Amino acid sequence: MNYLNFQHAFDRLPVISTREVEKAFPDFDRNALTRWQEKGYLQKIRSGFYRFASRPLKSDSDIFFIANRIYQPSYVSLQSAMRWYDFIPEGVFTVTSVSTLKTIQFSTSVGVFSYRSLKPELFWGYHLEAYGDFRIKIADPAKALLDLLYLNPHLATEDHFFELRLNMMEIKEKLDFHVFEQYLEYFSSPALMARAESFMKFIEAHAFTK
Numbered sequence: 001m002n003y004l005n006f007q008h009a010f011d012r013l014p015v016i017s018t019r020e021v022e023k024a025f026p027d028f029d030r031n032a033l034t035r036w037q038e039k040g041y042l043q044k045i046r047s048g049f050y051r052f053a054s055r056p057l058k059s060d061s062d063i064f065f066i067a068n069r070i071y072q073p074s075y076v077s078l079q080s081a082m083r084w085y086d087f088i089p090e091g092v093f094t095v096t097s098v099s100t101l102k103t104i105q106f107s108t109s110v111g112v113f114s115y116r117s118l119k120p121e122l123f124w125g126y127h128l129e130a131y132g133d134f135r136i137k138i139a140d141p142a143k144a145l146l147d148l149l150y151l152n153p154h155l156a157t158e159d160h161f162f163e164l165r166l167n168m169m170e171i172k173e174k175l176d177f178h179v180f181e182q183y184l185e186y187f188s189s190p191a192l193m194a195r196a197e198s199f200m201k202f203i204e205a206h207a208f209t210k
Contacts, residue, residue: 001025003036011052012133014062015069018048043109046070057110060084061131067095067113068137070106074099074115075126075137078151081144086170098123098139098147116151125183142180145171149195150187156195161202172207 009024010016021028033050036042042050049070057063060083064076078096082088094105094112103117125143128135139147149155155164177200184196 001028001032003032003041006032006036007041007052011055014051014055014134015045015066016050016052017069018050045108045110046106051110061129061136063095063111064129064136064138065131065134066110067097070108070113071097071099071101071104071115073123074101075123075139077126077139077144077147078116079148081139081141082148084138085141085144085174086167087141087145087174088165089167090165098151116147118147118151122150122187124186140179140183141171141175142183145175145180145199146183146187146192146196149199150189150192153191153195156198158198158202161199166203168203168207171203175203 006021010021013020018030018033033042033044037044037050040053043053044050045066049066051066060080064080064084067076067080068074074097076084076095077098079088079092079094080096083090083092094114097113097115098118099115100118100120100123101115103115105112105114125146126137126139129138154160180196180200184193187193
């Protein structure tokens with residue numbers, strides 16, 4: 001297969017896996033990927049995943065889609081999802097996700113991708129966000145916050161919550177508190193419940209101070 005045929009077959013994909021290539025072309029020679037990298041046609045993201053170097057990364061959606069694909073199953077959560085909902089003001093330079101696989105981080109040509117391990121029974125509370133012809137798995141607002149509190153048990157006091165530099169008004173306006181309480185029950189964790197209740201009291205107390 002020559003490069004033009006390869007490009008024609010996969011140019012609509014934000015990220016290409018070698019599994020997809022070999023499924024479409026069983027006789028594909030993987031050495032071609034190395035040659036096309038050397039020529040600057042492709043960027044290797046991690047083992048088994050590539051993207052077209054000429055394809056611009058236009059938004060968080062592009063990066064989030066890549067995050068979903070290169071480590072599965074996973075969904076975007078924690079600080080990245082919180083930034084998506086404007087719950088925190090700063091840009092997040094590491095794309096944060098959760099997965100049922102082991103905790104891991106990839107430093108790649110397109111960014112840093114961090115995955116925190118979550119028990120399979122807690123792998124829920126995400127939805128599919130429209131992204132052109134594709135969909136992105138991203139935590140619901142309530143689940144992004146609860147994933148953060150659950151995976152960071154040191155977040156327990158007002159001082160810790162202040163350090164998160166939260167947009168309290170955005171949380172107050174966008175978070176469905178009923179859903180938050182429902183999701184909290186599903187965790188079945190008294191320790192998390194105590195921290196989450198402290199967190200909600202913190203939001204209520206400071207939502208209108210800025």
